[in-house]
Amino acid sequence: MTTPGTTATHGDRGPADVIEVDDRLGRTYPGARTELDHRDAFELLVATVLSAQTTDVRVNSLTPELFSRWPDAAALAGADEEQVTALLRPLGMGGTRAARIIGLAQGLLRDHSGQVPDDQEALEALPGVGRKTAYVVRGTWFGHSLLAVDTHVARLSRRLGWTGSKDPVKVETDVVALVEQAATGSHGKGGSEEIDLTALHLRLILHGRRVCLARAPQCGTCVLADICPSAEVA
DNA sequence: ATCCCGAGGG
DNA sequence: CCCTCTGGAT
Numbered sequence: 001m002t003t004p005g006t007t008a009t010h011g012d013r014g015p016a017d018v019i020e021v022d023d024r025l026g027r028t029y030p031g032a033r034t035e036l037d038h039r040d041a042f043e044l045l046v047a048t049v050l051s052a053q054t055t056d057v058r059v060n061s062l063t064p065e066l067f068s069r070w071p072d073a074a075a076l077a078g079a080d081e082e083q084v085t086a087l088l089r090p091l092g093m094g095g096t097r098a099a100r101i102i103g104l105a106q107g108l109l110r111d112h113s114g115q116v117p118d119d120q121e122a123l124e125a126l127p128g129v130g131r132k133t134a135y136v137v138r139g140t141w142f143g144h145s146l147l148a149v150d151t152h153v154a155r156l157s158r159r160l161g162w163t164g165s166k167d168p169v170k171v172e173t174d175v176v177a178l179v180e181q182a183a184t185g186s187h188g189k190g191g192s193e194e195i196d197l198t199a200l201h202l203r204l205i206l207h208g209r210r211v212c213l214a215r216a217p218q219c220g221t222c223v224l225a226d227i228c229p230s231a232e233v234a
Numbered sequence: 235a236t237c238c239c240g241a242g243g244g
Numbered sequence: 245c246c247c248t249c250t251g252g253a254t
Contacts, residue, residue: 052251058241059250092240092249100252130252150250205250214248215244237254244247 041116041141042108043067046076046101048133054091056209062087073114076105100128118142139198147197149175152208159212159230179204 038044043063050059066087070076076084084098091097107126108114116137117123123134135148147153157175176197211218217232225231 048250049252051249053238053249054251055242055249090241093238094240096238128252132251136250148250151248152250201250208250213244235254238252240249242248244245 038141039067040072041137042072042114044141045108045116045129045133045137046104048136049101049104049128050088050091050097052133053093056205058091062090070105073105073108076102077109077114079105103127104129116141136201139201143198145195145197147176147201147204150205151214152212153179153201153204155214156204156208156212159217159228160224161229176200 038047046066047059047063050063066084069087070079070084079102081095081098081102084102085095088097104127108116111126112122118138118141120131120134120138123129123137124131132148132150135146138144139146139148149157153175157178160178162174162178179200207222211222217230219225219228219231219233222228222231
């Protein structure tokens with residue numbers, strides 16, 4: 001069995017080697033592909049952009065062929081939009097997705113020589129990239145400890161009792177404290193052992209997708225059920 | 235606040 | 245059938 005907790009390398013390059021998807025929120029999800037399973041930052045960025053409003057499984061089913069045909073920013077920037085559109089058709093939303101990632105590749109090429117920058121503002125300046133996507137890329141690839149309050153995190157937090165604040169920074173702080181407490185049972189005061197927010201985020205995404213579902217939450221198999229106010233009795 | 239505009243699940 | 249999907253741009 002793997003040990004509880006998470007590990008992530010903090011460096012300036014490469015995906016964090018192993019972020020164990022295994023702790024109380026935990027259990028492992030065999031075969032689950034996450035942001036970590038990418039060859040480079042370009043793939044991670046594009047795949048993350050595609051994942052907006054789309055389920056992970058559907059994106060994962062197309063990315064191998066996508067990156068096989070257009071392996072880097074230069075290739076994708078010059079891609080025939082109709083071909084990309086055809087490939088991404090199963091994801092819905094017509095050609096908007098293809099146009100979006102092609103525009104992103106062009107922006108990368110123009111502003112950063114095709115390289116993905118480890119810079120929040122520079123990333124957000126790219127077309128189709130917002131705060132959440134930039135967080136995920138910088139967190140998983142560049143080793144920063146960041147948690148984006150995406151739909152999964154927001155939903156779980158809501159069910160755990162988060163009433164909602166408008167200040168994004170405060171929201172993040174609240175959510176982290178809430179989830180950390182729920183996940184570890186700690187009261188986060190004396191123990192100043194810093195948790196890896198990126199690792200936590202990746203676990204929350206899996207948990208949100210496999211257990212804490214929007215429509216039919218699987219409370220029967222949720223490790224947080226006993227302390228979750230919204231848990232439904234089987 | 236609304237659009238994007240579609241497949242698939244509950 | 246209706247809602248949801250690792251948001252972003254307007």
